[in-house]
Amino acid sequence: MDYITLSAIGLTMGFFGGLLGIGGSAIMIPAMVFSFGENQHLYQASAMICNFVVGVSSTLAHHKANALHKPVLKTMVPLALVGIVAGVAWSNSAMFSAGNSYVLARVFGGFLVYVALYNGYKLYCSLRHEPEVDVSGHAIVSTPWVSGLVGLVTGLSAGLLGIGAGTVATPIQQLVLKMPMRRAMSNSAVTIMSIAWLGALYKNATLGKHGIAFEMFPEDNPVWISIKIAAIVAPTAFLGGFLGAHMMHKLPRNVVRMVFIVIVVLAAIRLLTVKS
Numbered sequence: 001m002d003y004i005t006l007s008a009i010g011l012t013m014g015f016f017g018g019l020l021g022i023g024g025s026a027i028m029i030p031a032m033v034f035s036f037g038e039n040q041h042l043y044q045a046s047a048m049i050c051n052f053v054v055g056v057s058s059t060l061a062h063h064k065a066n067a068l069h070k071p072v073l074k075t076m077v078p079l080a081l082v083g084i085v086a087g088v089a090w091s092n093s094a095m096f097s098a099g100n101s102y103v104l105a106r107v108f109g110g111f112l113v114y115v116a117l118y119n120g121y122k123l124y125c126s127l128r129h130e131p132e133v134d135v136s137g138h139a140i141v142s143t144p145w146v147s148g149l150v151g152l153v154t155g156l157s158a159g160l161l162g163i164g165a166g167t168v169a170t171p172i173q174q175l176v177l178k179m180p181m182r183r184a185m186s187n188s189a190v191t192i193m194s195i196a197w198l199g200a201l202y203k204n205a206t207l208g209k210h211g212i213a214f215e216m217f218p219e220d221n222p223v224w225i226s227i228k229i230a231a232i233v234a235p236t237a238f239l240g241g242f243l244g245a246h247m248m249h250k251l252p253r254n255v256v257r258m259v260f261i262v263i264v265v266l267a268a269i270r271l272l273t274v275k276s
Contacts, residue, residue: 014240044162055193087159109271
């Protein structure tokens, strides 16, 4: 039954990710909490592995479509690498370690509130038939320090919360760099692919300090538990992503986004009320 649950989580995170262009961690981590209880450091470590897999597949598609903006990526990616190391180190600090892991879960719950508000704004724009951010008349801002700052914030968010950070990087690039949606999402995918592997290595290497235990694999060390979870979740997440990307042209996206917002709000409530 646990294998079926993990596979279903992967299918769901991939489907919404492909359909709405969001990071799968916003679904995976709360779903793990609902299904198996609070174990934030483990779930984030496993989610980072899945983020890398999803980032690679997305990057290949965006590269084929020639949608990348390489001048921004040249400074965005290196600073994002710095940011994800700092973010993982922060998540491992005394503020969130050992018995305080519930605090990190609550921080993630706060992030989900942002995700719900952001998607609510996108739904509002869609219902009013308005562009979310009109940058058609602006040149893309590619000043190194500005794009580097965007990368730093993206990496810090990814490292602290174990997310792909597309819901952070995409709107920031639109607002700060004046970048069209398609290119912003493409750059986000490349950035996620470029940094998730490092975050996954660092987070998994430090799991031992948090006293990780997981009922499904009680005899394994924390790193193997994280890898096994990712190995079960990733294949169905990949399939879900394919189905979601295909169905985005078939299903009424506003209805799906409404359902997603409800799910995220419920997940946020669950994480914000996690007990120590």
